[in-house]
Amino acid sequence: MTTPPGSTTQRPTLMRAAVLHGAEDVRMEEVPIPVPGSGEVVARVDVASVDFTDRKVFLHGRHPMIKIPGLFGHEWVGTIAAVGPGVHERWRPGQRVVAANSAPCPPEADALCRQCRRGRQGMCENIQYNNGAFAPYILVPSRLVRMNLYEIPANTPPERVVLTEPLACVVHAVRRVAVHPLDTVVILGAGPMGLLWVNALRRRYGPDLTIVSLDHEDDRLAVAKAMGAGYGLNSKGGNARELLKAAIGRPDADVVVEVIGTVETHREALGLVGRGGTLVSFGGIAPGPTLPVDFGRLHYEEISIQPIYHHTPADVAEAVRQLVAGEVPVERLITARLPLSELRTALQMIGDRATLRPVLVPDR
């Protein structure tokens, strides 16, 4: 490997990182600074982002993306500190990089799983997740180095690209959901993901698409309108169908995107889908709960339910491109900046809906 992180005559070997031990049990602990093995890269974390999935993982103490106990956090932008043996020569210490939180099968034909072979990398059966963004340094495993690590220009502020992973999920979804430019689309939820949806749809489909943002917080609805929604409706305590009817003259929509991730909001979203329309299930719910569905209505009105999860490397690359180019107003979404040691505060702020997206800066 090349020069290790922070190298002077005395190399630091420990760092204070967030370790998740179980439900509502996250601790800042002294752990070894990772050393890159074959094909691996270690990056200094310049900024990390805390998202609603992190909040869910923290509350429940389990998630398919993360081993517990273990290092925590999956959205980060950093600077390469060290590269292991065998890493491609294009990666060098000092480069600013962003990585996705996962890697599907590598491209060698005999190694591809069935889902990757059929072009569904987001459903990869051997997907490798990576965590450890809430730390001064993060190890990037070799498969992720090959499949989902991106250099960003040195003059790009790290905050501008730290939302690469969430944006990649939206890029992935918008690419797959059939929308007609004259459609009406309802986005149920005006958190950071819902706002990214609004912005992505407006940029892709132009001014004729009717975009309605539904939420319970007026300040979030104001951001939705600034990011491209034609209507921002506060559905707290109200009937969303009646609100829609009053605003746009019809009580339903062609596409309804559920961006919250509860059974109740999925029920509400399904009730807003009109004839020939689609419910996009974008907000994740832990497996278990069920919702009765009227298959007669589904059949005769051709209602589709399209769940969309995760992203592919092509989506991540496109998200990086959009963010570096300044096409997404991320400054409206990143609303708090805290030291890494304030991780619990950031998780609480998300739970209280007190901020849109907090980012963490490691204490040096």
Ligand SMILES: [Zn+2]
């Ligand atoms: Zn695969």
